[in-house]
Amino acid sequence: xxxxxxxxxxxxxHKVTTLPNGQDQLFVGLHLIHEVTSPQAFGMLRERxxxxxxxxxxxxxxxxxxxxxxxxxxxxxxxxxxxxxELEENVREAGIEFxxxxxxxxxxxxxxxxxxxxxxxxxxxxxxxxHTSTHGAFGALAFGIGTSQIRDVLATQCIAMEKQKVRKIxxxxxxxxxxxxxxxxxxxxxxxxxxxGVGYVYEYAGEAIENLDMEGRMSIxxxxxxxxxxxxxxxxxxxxxxxxxxxDYFQENPEKFDxxxxxxxxxxxxxxxxxxxxxxxxxxxxxxxxxxGTTPGQGIGISEPIPAPEDLPEDKQxxxxxxxEHMRVEPGETMAGYDIDIVFLGSCTNARLPDLRRAASIVExxxxxxxxxxxVVPGSQRVQRAAEEEGLADVFREAGFxxxxxxxxxxxxxxxxxxxxxxxxxxxxxxxxVGRQGSKDGRTVLMNxxxxxxxxxxxxxxxxxxxxxxxxx
Numbered sequence: 001x002x003x004x005x006x007x008x009x010x011x012x013x014h015k016v017t018t019l020p021n022g023q024d025q026l027f028v029g030l031h032l033i034h035e036v037t038s039p040q041a042f043g044m045l046r047e048r049x050x051x052x053x054x055x056x057x058x059x060x061x062x063x064x065x066x067x068x069x070x071x072x073x074x075x076x077x078x079x080x081x082x083x084x085x086e087l088e089e090n091v092r093e094a095g096i097e098f099x100x101x102x103x104x105x106x107x108x109x110x111x112x113x114x115x116x117x118x119x120x121x122x123x124x125x126x127x128x129x130x131h132t133s134t135h136g137a138f139g140a141l142a143f144g145i146g147t148s149q150i151r152d153v154l155a156t157q158c159i160a161m162e163k164q165k166v167r168k169i170x171x172x173x174x175x176x177x178x179x180x181x182x183x184x185x186x187x188x189x190x191x192x193x194x195x196x197g198v199g200y201v202y203e204y205a206g207e208a209i210e211n212l213d214m215e216g217r218m219s220i221x222x223x224x225x226x227x228x229x230x231x232x233x234x235x236x237x238x239x240x241x242x243x244x245x246x247x248d249y250f251q252e253n254p255e256k257f258d259x260x261x262x263x264x265x266x267x268x269x270x271x272x273x274x275x276x277x278x279x280x281x282x283x284x285x286x287x288x289x290x291x292x293g294t295t296p297g298q299g300i301g302i303s304e305p306i307p308a309p310e311d312l313p314e315d316k317q318x319x320x321x322x323x324x325e326h327m328r329v330e331p332g333e334t335m336a337g338y339d340i341d342i343v344f345l346g347s348c349t350n351a352r353l354p355d356l357r358r359a360a361s362i363v364e365x366x367x368x369x370x371x372x373x374x375x376v377v378p379g380s381q382r383v384q385r386a387a388e389e390e391g392l393a394d395v396f397r398e399a400g401f402x403x404x405x406x407x408x409x410x411x412x413x414x415x416x417x418x419x420x421x422x423x424x425x426x427x428x429x430x431x432x433x434v435g436r437q438g439s440k441d442g443r444t445v446l447m448n449x450x451x452x453x454x455x456x457x458x459x460x461x462x463x464x465x466x467x468x469x470x471x472x473x
Contacts, residue, residue, distance in 0.1 A: 037128030107380020117247025197229030293323030351379030369459030413438025
């Protein structure tokens, strides 16, 4: 087993005891909750007359069901209004801080935690959402959990877990034009498979990772779960610390930064740390990656041909055949030129300010194709305000995009933003399985934000590097 890694150090420092079943009981440093997976857990506590153990280490927001067009109350969707009302009641009774839409701090749970500074290096973080791995970008151990585990954490501030192996993914070299963090993680999942990380956590390291901003690191850690890993993380460094200094928590408590930084430094993986596996990737060889199928692992470089099912490992062949039939693609073709109906720029993977900036740089001076409906959904109200102040919202609107309010939106279609019929979507989100965006016949192509912007302009999957220069007005 691994030794001397950040995972080992943070695990050991949060371990309370080893249980009779062999699992370790871990203390949870931050519990994030939202409206979809928490109501049943609160109900279980009421049935047993148990109070929330540490409301001060719990933080709530609303993201999955919140409308992104009209957020006036009551919501037009009765189920959404009911979930919102129940969350409001639960957090009020428990005394839990709640980033609701009236605060100006509401947004996707994996966006607001980092921007408020409650996500910190060396913490154990849990949330009833699989993409909790996002917070690992800060050097935290962050895990998605189920409803019964949410109940346990609310009641005890602890969780029972089995320790995993650690795979180091060393990504060296420099990224080329049009290639982003999203392409790194899609390439990793493509190479290792959607089940390649089962039994592991991933440590992302190397020159290409170290050169990413925090938003890029979050995009990579976010999709660790798509690769089957229990979590993913990046060792904290000066990039991390500069981010932390600017957050609310440390602006309000500047003395805490100097107090905590030695701990953050101490949990970094040792130079001679032992890993259970090491994978090497050359970032300079990557091009924009897009999916051709119905899993994030079914991806290719934009210039590469779609594989023939018979050329894949035997256990992948039938899945590939079904995926190609659903997506209406043929082996030997590239994804360039694939017709797109809907463009979605958003999600906890790619809806932060730098994501919107990069997409806007492609959109500026151009127009959305007449055949496309395009929407931008900021990851939080703070991102939304900042983008509006910078003029990014105007760039998108002038090009023909819909500019929405913060929320999960079309990433998972638990709200009014859904594909209809067999529409094809160019999406900056994280999952593309059948029905994910609201229609069982809908088709989703995952790609980076610049590629999403290019698809909006041309009406088809397009290599952003090949877009002609904008002619000055």
